[in-house]
Amino acid sequence: QSALTQPASVSGSPGQSITISCTGTSSDVGSYDLVSWYQQHPGKAPKLMIYEGSKRPSGVSNRFSGSKSGYTASLTISGLQAEDEADYYCCSYAGSSALLFGGGTKLTVL
Amino acid sequence: QVQLQESGPGLVKPSETLSLTCSVSGYSISSGYCWGWIRQPPGKGLEWIGSIYHSGSTYYNPSLKSRFAISVDTSKNQFSLKLNSVTAADTAVYYCARIPHTGSGVQATLHYVDYWGQGALVTVSP
Numbered sequence: 001q002s003a004l005t006q007p008a009s010v011s012g013s014p015g016q017s018i019t020i021s022c023t024g025t026s027s028d029v030g031s032y033d034l035v036s037w038y039q040q041h042p043g044k045a046p047k048l049m050i051y052e053g054s055k056r057p058s059g060v061s062n063r064f065s066g067s068k069s070g071y072t073a074s075l076t077i078s079g080l081q082a083e084d085e086a087d088y089y090c091c092s093y094a095g096s097s098a099l100l101f102g103g104g105t106k107l108t109v110l
Numbered sequence: 111q112v113q114l115q116e117s118g119p120g121l122v123k124p125s126e127t128l129s130l131t132c133s134v135s136g137y138s139i140s141s142g143y144c145w146g147w148i149r150q151p152p153g154k155g156l157e158w159i160g161s162i163y164h165s166g167s168t169y170y171n172p173s174l175k176s177r178f179a180i181s182v183d184t185s186k187n188q189f190s191l192k193l194n195s196v197t198a199a200d201t202a203v204y205y206c207a208r209i210p211h212t213g214s215g216v217q218a219t220l221h222y223v224d225y226w227g228q229g230a231l232v233t234v235s236p
Binding site for chain 2: 038
C-alpha cells in the first residue's frame with residue numbers, strides 16, 4: 001500500500017478558495033465513498049473536517065467541503081482565513097479493514 | 111465528551127519493546143467502535159498502524175512488518191499497543207483514536223477517525 005498522493009503545498013490569500021487533491025487507486029479512493037480529511041496545526045492532534053467524502057462533523061465550518069471524482073478526492077476551503085493555515089491529510093478506507101493516509105499538504109495563507 | 115489519553119515511556123532503547131496504553135473516558139469501549147493507533151514520525155505524515163474491535167478482533171497495516179500487537183482491556187476501558195525490536199525509524203508521535211465502522215469480526219469497514227488522543231512522543235535512542 002502506497003500513501004495517497006497529495007500536493008506537498010498549496011497557498012491562497014484571505015477570502016480566496018483553494019482545493020487540495022488526494023489521488024488514490026481502484027483499491028481505495030476509487031472503490032469506497034469513505035474518504036476523510038483532517039486538519040493538523042503544529043504540535044496538535046489532527047482534527048476531523050470531512051468524513052464519508054462530503055459530510056461535515058458538527059462544529060466544522062461550512063467553508064470546508066469535500067467531493068470525489070474517480071480516483072481523486074478533493075477538499076475545498078472557501079473564504080480562506082488565517083486560522084486555516086495548517087497541514088491537511090486525506091484518508092481512505094483501503095479494503096481488508098485497513099486505512100490509508102495521504103502524505104499531507106501544507107496550506108499557507110498569504 | 112469522549113476523551114482518549116496515551117501513556118507510556120517517552121524513551122525506548124533500540125531492539126527493546128515499545129508499550130503504550132490508551133485510556134478512554136466518556137465512552138465504554140465494550141459498547142462498540144473500533145479503536146486504533148496511528149503514528150507520525152517527526153516532520154512527516156500520518157501512518158495507520160492498526161485497530162481493534164471491542165471483541166478483540168484486530169486489523170493491522172499490511173505494509174508494516176508484523177512487529178505490532180494491539181490488545182484491549184474492557185474492564186479498564188483501555189487498549190494497548192506493543193511494538194517489538196524497535197529502531198530509530200520507530201521514533202514518532204503515537205496517537206490513539208476511535209474509529210467508526212460497519213461490520214465486525216473477521217472484517218470491518220473502517221470509516222474515519224472521529225476522536226484522537228493528544229499524542230505521545232516516543233523516541234528510540236540508546
